[in-house]
Amino acid sequence: MESIITDIVKIIKSENNVLAREKALMCYFFDLMGELMKLALEEVDVGLVDETKKQGYQIEKKNKRSVVTVLGEISYWRRRYVCPGKKAQYPLDKLMGYDKYKRYSVLAVKNILQVSAVATYRNTALVVNTLSNFNISHSQVGKLIVQAGKQIKAQQQSEERYDGITQKKKVPVLYLEGDGVVIKGTKKRLEFHRYQVCEDIINVSKNQSLFS
Incomplete structure (x- = not known):
């Protein structure tokens, strides 16, 4: 801690x-957070060894990976595990939600998409590059938006919410809650809508929750 304060001063x-x-202070703190996150991730990876081996996996090797997060780009080493008859895996990546072959973390993508909903690709890149500790081009913003749109559409198409319902049910009141998201593109925009049907309300402390 004393060395950190000395650096800041x-x-x-x-x-x-x-x-x-x-x-300069902003860059220092971002770099510091990135280094602390790297050390923390590698310590968590060590803690996953015993649990993963109990599942029949063995350590094959350690690989380095870089992920762009809201804290900036983080490079860390993690263990790759193999098991006969099963797919190789990186338990640390799975725990953190760092998808294979994807450079940006979930929250980083979410923040970029939120800005892109009200700004052009170039302005989105400008905002991200100004306020965060990583850089992104307007073309990369466009690619992220297209990927997110495909994922949302695929998820909606694969959902089968009402499987297993064999008979109709009458309820005094039926609540319908809807929401939507708009993803802008260069030529068109994609609109996705989600609806939730609920039959009752449960009081949780001072708040109310819908009961599906």
Whole structure:
């Protein structure tokens, strides 16, 4: 902790320009968070060894991976496990939700999509590059939007919510809650709608929850 404070004080004293000083501090903290996250991930990976081996897996090797998160780009080492008759896996990646072959974390993609819903690809890239610790081009923004649209559409098509319902049921009141999301594209925009049908309300403390 003392070394961190020393570094911060050094940055503050070394910069005379207000903007340059704050930018230097921002970069320092982002880099610090990235390094701490790297160390934490690798420690978690060690903790997953025994549990994974109990499932019949054995360590094959350690590979390095880089993921762009809201904290910036994080590079870390994690173990790859193999088991006869089963797919090889990276338990740490699965735990963190870091999908295979995908460069951006779930929250990073979510934040980018939220900005892109009200801005152009170029402006979205500008906002992300200005306020975060990683850079993205407008073309990369477009690719993320297309990928997200395909995933949402595939998920909706695969959902079979009403399987297993064999008979109709009468209820005093039927609640219908709807929501939607719009994903803008260069030529068109994709609209997805979700509806939830509920038959009752459950009081949870001061809040109310719908009962499906």
